[in-house]
Amino acid sequence: MIILLALVAAACQTVKADPDAVSLTRAIYDELRLGQDTSLAAQAPALSGPQATAQFARLRGVIPPGEPHGMKVVGQAVRDIPGRGRAEAVSLEYDYGTARTLFQTRLFRPLGSKDWRVAAFNLRVATPRQLAVNRLAPIGKSPLQYAFLALALSSPLMMIAALVKVLRTPGLTYKWAWAPLCFIGLVGVQQNWATGQTLVVWNSVQFFGFWLSNRGSAFDPWFITATAPVVALLVLGGVIANPPRTAIRATA
Template structure:
């Protein structure tokens, strides 16, 4: 009975921790705004948000945006960002990011929408448009081409860190007479200091007062406009174990013959 109750509580906690899903109407509105901008449907835009699109200045800005959007129909579209936030008693805000692929170039269209409490339709709070060619987006790829020697050194550290941790674990498991191998095994994967580098620009953040577990993490926001980040740590305990400083039980002295 207790086990069943625990399973139910864990299931409820998992459901409660799930992020709120983006409203399909918010997604539809974001796609409609982008199409109306690129196709020159200013009247439809003005009807959706008169305060934002109804002025002569807005028409000039929309014409400029339309001029930088690649011609023709996009090859594909994918959702690269979603965020939802509820304001009790006030309404809900949503941010949607869409990436359009035109082959030689891509666009990133982002909207911030708001729906007041008790209102069904979404209101456009703001939007952003980014356009870049494939060549301009190339540095954001996870590729070693065109990187500096410092970035190569950092990548070598990031790749070597988990390998040394695994090698230290193998040594711990194969060391005869070593007590508490499970504790030493966990210690193999503890590193000191934290490193995070922007693979596109080479900028690296070092956190000196940091204790990390495991040695390599890769993170990416999902859009071609976002760079890859590589996180690593110095496998200090693994190095000490491999060097024989730690997890090295004293050898039993051979008894002298009588």
């Protein structure tokens, strides 16, 4: 339980991005949606020219009108390039109520400089109906996805049941060693809940194994991770962690 709580706490941590990189990304998005092409070209000299201006107009045409209701950072990646500087990718998600936009920039800061330069940016727009496929909902899935979900949910339950059996088995020695072994599983399986695509890692040993993950954006699908509770099944079946019973002699 301590390990599980630690994992949940780590998953709930907010994304920490460079404040200057986030500010620049927000400024570029505002300049794009408000039609400030001159300022936008100054921010991204590599994206200037007639073709870039036409592209800006096409992107501006798909952005929902009005001010967004909210914004959050949903992605950030940093990479140091030896002898050159630092590259950073920032993803911001805007909520307009009737639609959401995902604005992503690739920035570069030369070695010794304090200012970020814009290398490229990308825009995605989708309605709540289009994004519904990425929700963690058990509706409209295939039979194989339901079977995998049943395995993912039953696996930790069987591990906990095996732990209870180990702790309550009289005469079992080294219970402190058997207890963590109940949570060992073989073969790691991860499924994209939106598409049903499944990745199987056969030569994998998992501890607990069950996990739900999402990058924090409505544009990203949920992934469900599970493992086969082999040790728990052996314990529950009495194959292992089952001390021999002492025969009881009937008294005359």
